[in-house]
Amino acid sequence: MRAGQLLLARWPGRYDPYVRAAHFAIPSAESCLIIVNKGEHKARPYEVGDVLDVLAPVGKGFRLEASTRRLLLAGDEWSLAPLLALANEATQKQVAVTLLIQQSSSVGRFYEALLPLDVEFQVAPQLDISAELLDWCDQVCVAGPRSAYVRLKERIGQSAVVHTAGFAQAVVVPTMPCGVGACLGCAVETTRGLRLACVEGPVFDLMELVV
Amino acid sequence: MIELAPNRKQGLALTNPLMAAPGAMGFGGEAGGLIELDRFGAIVTSAISLRPRRGSTPPRCLDVRGGVLLNHGGANPGWSRALAQFGGAWARSKVPLIVHLVGRTSLPELARRVEGTRDIAGIEVDLEDEAALTYLTALRAASELPLLVRLSHAKAVALAPLAVQAGADALVCSAPPRGAAMDWSVGQMVNGELFGPLVKALALHAVRDVLVTVQTPVIACGGVHSKEDANEFLAAGASAVMFDSLAWVDPRAVNEILLNRER
Numbered sequence: 001m002r003a004g005q006l007l008l009a010r011w012p013g014r015y016d017p018y019v020r021a022a023h024f025a026i027p028s029a030e031s032c033l034i035i036v037n038k039g040e041h042k043a044r045p046y047e048v049g050d051v052l053d054v055l056a057p058v059g060k061g062f063r064l065e066a067s068t069r070r071l072l073l074a075g076d077e078w079s080l081a082p083l084l085a086l087a088n089e090a091t092q093k094q095v096a097v098t099l100l101i102q103q104s105s106s107v108g109r110f111y112e113a114l115l116p117l118d119v120e121f122q123v124a125p126q127l128d129i130s131a132e133l134l135d136w137c138d139q140v141c142v143a144g145p146r147s148a149y150v151r152l153k154e155r156i157g158q159s160a161v162v163h164t165a166g167f168a169q170a171v172v173v174p175t176m177p178c179g180v181g182a183c184l185g186c187a188v189e190t191t192r193g194l195r196l197a198c199v200e201g202p203v204f205d206l207m208e209l210v211v
Numbered sequence: 212m213i214e215l216a217p218n219r220k221q222g223l224a225l226t227n228p229l230m231a232a233p234g235a236m237g238f239g240g241e242a243g244g245l246i247e248l249d250r251f252g253a254i255v256t257s258a259i260s261l262r263p264r265r266g267s268t269p270p271r272c273l274d275v276r277g278g279v280l281l282n283h284g285g286a287n288p289g290w291s292r293a294l295a296q297f298g299g300a301w302a303r304s305k306v307p308l309i310v311h312l313v314g315r316t317s318l319p320e321l322a323r324r325v326e327g328t329r330d331i332a333g334i335e336v337d338l339e340d341e342a343a344l345t346y347l348t349a350l351r352a353a354s355e356l357p358l359l360v361r362l363s364h365a366k367a368v369a370l371a372p373l374a375v376q377a378g379a380d381a382l383v384c385s386a387p388p389r390g391a392a393m394d395w396s397v398g399q400m401v402n403g404e405l406f407g408p409l410v411k412a413l414a415l416h417a418v419r420d421v422l423v424t425v426q427t428p429v430i431a432c433g434g435v436h437s438k439e440d441a442n443e444f445l446a447a448g449a450s451a452v453m454f455d456s457l458a459w460v461d462p463r464a465v466n467e468i469l470l471n472r473e474r
Contacts, residue, residue, distance in 0.1 A: 010460065015408050015436065018460055019274040053463065055245075175272045177279050177406075178459035180245065182237035184257070184283035185272035194265060194286065 001025050003085035004061030004141075004171065004203040008179045009046075012053040020055060022173050022202075024081035026088065026114060058179045059202045062086050062141055062169055064093070072137035074100040074127055074152075077111065079143035082171055082203075084114050086141055091116040098137070102127035102144060127151075134159060142206065143171040149211045156207065168206035172197060213252065213450055215428050216333070216357035216380035223307060223333045223357035223380065225252030228445060229472060232432050232453035233258055233311035233335060233361075238287070239297030240304070245462035250469035252451060253307040255335050255359075256297075261317040261324075263289035270401055275392045278407020279456060285313050290324055298328070307332035309359060315346040322354035333357035337386055338370050344377050351378030359430065364388040367417045371424045381428040383453065384418045388433075406456035410434030415443060422448045436461075438468045 001007065008020035046052070062082070064071070071090045073083040080101065087097050099121040101111070115121060127148040134140065134155060142152060149170050156168055174186045179198045186197040189210040195201060216223040231254040236242045238257045248254060266286020273280045288296060301308050310331055312321045318336065325331050338347060338360050351358060360379035362370050367385045374382055387404035394401050414433025422429055431444035432453035441452045458465050 012461075012463075015460070016277045017274055018277055018279050018407055018456075019272075020460065053461070174270060175274055175279070177272060177281065177456065178242065180237070180241050182241040182257070183234060183272075183281060183456075183459050184266065184286050185279075185281050187266065187269045187271050187283070187286070189269055194269070 001057040001085075002061035003089050004082045004169075005057035005059050006173070006176075006179075006198075006202055007054060007056035008058055008176060009052045009054050012051065019175055019177050020053075020179065022058075022176055024085060025056070026081060026085045055179045058176070058198050060200060062203050063166055064090060064095070065139060065166065068095055068138040070096045070098075070137045072098050072100070072129070072133055072140040073142070074102075074129055074140065074148070075143035076102040076104070076127060076145060076148075079171065080111050082143050083141060084111060087116055087119050091118055098122070098133070100124065100127060100129065100133075102148070129155060131155060131159065135161065139167055139169070141169045141203075146211050149206060149209060153206055153209075153211065163207075165207075166205055169203050170206040170209055171202055172204055172209065173202045213428075215359070215430070215450060217428070219355070219357045219380050221355065221357060223253070223309075225307065225451060227252040227472060228449075228451040229441065229469060230430065230451050230453045231255060231458065232455035235453075235455050235458040238293055239300035242458055242462060243300075246458060246465050247469060249305045250466075251306050253309055253332065254304065255309045255311050255453070256301075257287060258285055258311045258313040259287050259290055259293045259321075260285065260312070260314040261290050261321050263287065263292065270394050270397055270399060272403065273392050273394050273401040275390070275405075275407075277409055278405055279460075280390050280392055280401050280403040280405055282401065282403030287313075290321060294328065298330075302330045304330065309333040309335050311335045311361075312350075313337065315343060318346050318350040319353035322350045322356070326354045326356060331356065333359060333380075335359040335361055335383065337361045337363070338374050339363045339386075340366060341370070341373065344373055347374065347377040347379070357381070359383050361386050361432070362417075362421070364413065364417060364433075368420045368424060371421045375425050375427050379427065381430055381450070382421065382425065383430045383432050384421045384449075385414060385433060387455070388413055406434075408434055408436045411436070411440050411443075415447060418444060418449055419447050436464070438471060441468065441472075
């Protein structure tokens with residue numbers, strides 16, 4: 001699996017919840033870690049020993065440009081998983097990575113152990129990317145609340161620098177009944193029309209997203 | 212063999228009574244990587260209109276307790292583009308392929324185009340109310356292909372004999388019932404079609420009532436989630452049974468039912 005691709009999971013034989021839950025995975029050599037927001041599941045959280053019916057990989061994931069040497073990542077603590085996976089991929093390619101984390105819960109900095117050592121991270125109560133950071137980076141990837149996407153779009157739009165397509169990428173995960181493009185349920189609105197998140201997302205060009 | 216169009220010269224014969232409902236497999240078998248399409252008796256495509264339709268604005272679906280609400284608003288690329296994009300998959304289908312058409316006044320034109328397309332075994336359309344009968348009659352006049360008419364859930368019993376009079380070769384009972392729920396994550400009400408295991412009881416009730424009113428083959432559709440569910444519909448008198456949302460949420464279960472249907 002690539003960073004930004006989804007793993008859809010459900011308990012086999014059970015239909016409540018009906019639709020698979022969407023997770024981002026952080027693959028490693030031995031296993032595949034997923035981070036679950038306890039509020040995502042209406043039944044109960046997963047427990048060790050659970051056998052899950054999994055559909056993966058779903059979607060296209062992030063696109064790290066070959067020319068990118070400085071990567072800015074930003075997200076809230078419950079949306080970090082795709083960014084953590086991308087941080088791993090990027091550092092393996094000797095890309096300098098800075099991660100901004102909006103932390104509003106008291107759950108603790110569980111993500112610290114999951115970050116490569118050479119990733120610089122900053123924690124703040126609000127996700128607000130400064131103009132200086134935007135000027136520093138070659139690409140920015142975000143995962144979090146729509147309000148953060150709106151602010152970032154505005155900031156990029158006001159920038160004196162003209163950025164190419166794909167400079168800013170954002171994660172959007174609607175409910176996905178099928179995960180293969182058959183049901184048409186996971187449409188996301190973009191300036192190029194409606195796009196299915198399970199086929200063309202869940203990572204989208206932020207400047208094309210209608211937010 | 213199960214003959215769904217006994218009065219039609221071309222006929223629509225199935226090797227088994229298990230079908231894929233419109234949208235279950237997509238336009239050209241998008242779910243084909245997960246489900247063994249060749250094991251179906253027939254497949255119905257997602258709905259296609261003459262001109263492209265954008266469909267409804269997101270959010271289009273919402274997980275509700277034990278089911279899902281879906282409102283894609285008939286999104287589709289239009290007939291010409293669908294044929295260009297999916298015609299190859301249609302030609303490769305080893306089971307009868309039925310196209311689901313939408314659009315009232317354009318149905319006759321659509322039917323003529325479908326008639327001129329190879330590899331299409333039949334047409335399916337929705338019948339939502341009595342006012343649509345005019346368009347159904349016009350479609351029937353425009354094509355000799357076997358015609359399946361999917362009845363609105365709310366009016367299935369009333370519409371069934373009218374659909375037969377208008378030229379339906381078989382009836383599909385029924386379209387998904389309508390539902391609504393609040394998506395609190397965006398503060399928006401989602402209205403749409405309801406899918407899930409509970410729909411089976413509604414569909415079975417409708418199928419039994421419809422069968423009393425017509426002598427035409429009736430295909431059951433709604434809430435099938437097991438071999439036992441399918442057998443219930445067949446035991447009630449349905450000629451065939453369609454899978455819809457189970458193909459999305461549990462394709463493995465569909466494969467098992469297709470593989471073990473005679474066991």
